Amino acid sequence: MDDQTSVSAFGNNRNHGVDGSLVVDIYPLNSYSFGSKEPLPFRDETLYDRIQRMKINYDIRGLRTCVEAVILVELFKHPHLLLLQIRNSIFKLPGGRIRPGESDVDGLKRKLSRKLSVNEDETDWKVEECLGMWWRHDFETLLYPYLPPSAKMPKECTKLYLVKLPASRKFNVPKNMKLLAVPLCQVHENQKTYGPVISGVPLLLSKFSFNIITN
Amino acid sequence: MDDQTSVSAFGNNRNHGVDGSLVVDIYPLNSYSFGSKEPLPFRDETLYDRIQRMKINYDIRGLRTCVEAVILVELFKHPHLLLLQIRNSIFKLPGGRIRPGESDVDGLKRKLSRKLSVNEDETDWKVEECLGMWWRHDFETLLYPYLPPSAKMPKECTKLYLVKLPASRKFNVPKNMKLLAVPLCQVHENQKTYGPVISGVPLLLSKFSFNIITN
Numbered sequence: 130m131d132d133q134t135s136v137s138a139f140g141n142n143r144n145h146g147v148d149g150s151l152v153v154d155i156y157p158l159n160s161y162s163f164g165s166k167e168p169l170p171f172r173d174e175t176l177y178d179r180i181q182r183m184k185i186n187y188d189i190r191g192l193r194t195c196v197e198a199v200i201l202v203e204l205f206k207h208p209h210l211l212l213l214q215i216r217n218s219i220f221k222l223p224g225g226r227i228r229p230g231e232s233d234v235d236g237l238k239r240k241l242s243r244k245l246s247v248n249e250d251e252t253d254w255k256v257e258e259c260l261g262m263w264w265r266h267d268f269e270t271l272l273y274p275y276l277p278p279s280a281k282m283p284k285e286c287t288k289l290y291l292v293k294l295p296a297s298r299k300f301n302v303p304k305n306m307k308l309l310a311v312p313l314c315q316v317h318e319n320q321k322t323y324g325p326v327i328s329g330v331p332l333l334l335s336k337f338s339f340n341i342i343t344n
Numbered sequence: 345m346d347d348q349t350s351v352s353a354f355g356n357n358r359n360h361g362v363d364g365s366l367v368v369d370i371y372p373l374n375s376y377s378f379g380s381k382e383p384l385p386f387r388d389e390t391l392y393d394r395i396q397r398m399k400i401n402y403d404i405r406g407l408r409t410c411v412e413a414v415i416l417v418e419l420f421k422h423p424h425l426l427l428l429q430i431r432n433s434i435f436k437l438p439g440g441r442i443r444p445g446e447s448d449v450d451g452l453k454r455k456l457s458r459k460l461s462v463n464e465d466e467t468d469w470k471v472e473e474c475l476g477m478w479w480r481h482d483f484e485t486l487l488y489p490y491l492p493p494s495a496k497m498p499k500e501c502t503k504l505y506l507v508k509l510p511a512s513r514k515f516n517v518p519k520n521m522k523l524l525a526v527p528l529c530q531v532h533e534n535q536k537t538y539g540p541v542i543s544g545v546p547l548l549l550s551k552f553s554f555n556i557i558t559n
Binding site: 208 | 420421422423473474475476477478488489490493527528529532547548549550551
């Protein structure tokens with residue numbers, strides 16, 4: 130989008146391009162530096178155990194809400210999505226479950242600091258708009274981007290938020306995870322590798338134009 | 345979403361739910377009435393002829409921009425998407441190509457009136473935000489929700505806009521088309537029947553909560 134120029138902003142840091150589309154500034158991957166920190170504990174449980182734990186938690190707390198971050202960098206003139214890889218297999222957007230009473234934004238900042246920051250108390254993350262939501266209407270079922278008519282009491286909701294990076298920063302990643310920058314064109318519709326949530330991110334971002342800021 | 349309550353609006357008719365999500369009012373299908381009108385002419389051409397026509401038009405006018413409407417009604421307590429069916433086979437969102445110099449909103453209103461209104465000069469359509477964009481970076485290629493790094497000069501862009509219906513209205517549909525209300529759960533990921541653009545609509549709508557207004 131070399132010919133993209135961004136014009137004046139309104140509210141909530143939204144820039145609009147000449148064609149009225151929303152413009153997001155992205156910076157090259159080499160604007161950022163990467164270190165490691167102590168590993169985060171994982172739950173080592175079977176699918177059956179996981180479902181039992183979710184059922185017990187649902188009875189206590191109701192709907193489980195997860196928040197996940199869509200964070201972009203530039204590489205080879207194409208937007209790349211930051212993903213965490215766990216145990217050399219599962220890919221995840223950075224994020225996690227929010228606590229009862231916690232706001233989405235506060236919960237996401239806490240999770241991002243835990244998984245990506247040098248300092249866990251950092252709150253300096255720019256959490257922008259909600260891009261989309263995925264619902265699990267029963268413990269055993271798949272995620273859907275809508276609530277089926279029969280689903281009176283959904284069990285889990287995953288909300289994706291756009292998180293804008295500054296022009297530079299340091300990431301510190303737990304030693305048992307890898308942070309990867311994956312091109313949008315590789316993620317798109319690649320459900321087999323990335324699952325439905327991540328593989329749908331390029332479509333959720335499609336209303337934006339990207340303004341690549343090179344140093 | 346029976347427990348959804350909408351609170352005060354800001355700007356651009358955006359309602360926010362208690363959880364901060366955007367709320368869209370939708371009305372039952374039986375709020376609307378349907379008639380027919382004279383058939384619209386179709387181009388009867390081969391794929392080869394179509395590509396030749398697009399190449400000639402691109403040389404004259406540059407990027408071809410299409411605008412399409414995402415219009416929702418309620419049926420069985422689930423949002424349904426309005427689709428036009430042509431020749432008992434192809435499904436399309438209502439819309440079409442905008443003219444050189446015409447704005448997206450004006451072009452979409454013109455196309456909606458031509459295909460759905462009693463009066464072709466009607467401009468009373470509530471065109472809201474752009475939900476997503478699909479790009480064709482070469483005449484022969486598929487649509488993608490991003491511009492690949494190699495695509496310097498995209499050939500076609502299709503923009504999807506949310507169009508909000510009033511509490512009641514009449515639709516008049518050309519005799520050689522059918523207007524269908526298809527549940528989001530049937531459209532989702534059903535590329536084989538509906539193609540990539542329509543089957544991606546539920547995901548593009550997933551940031552919204554729907555407030556079903558029954559009479």
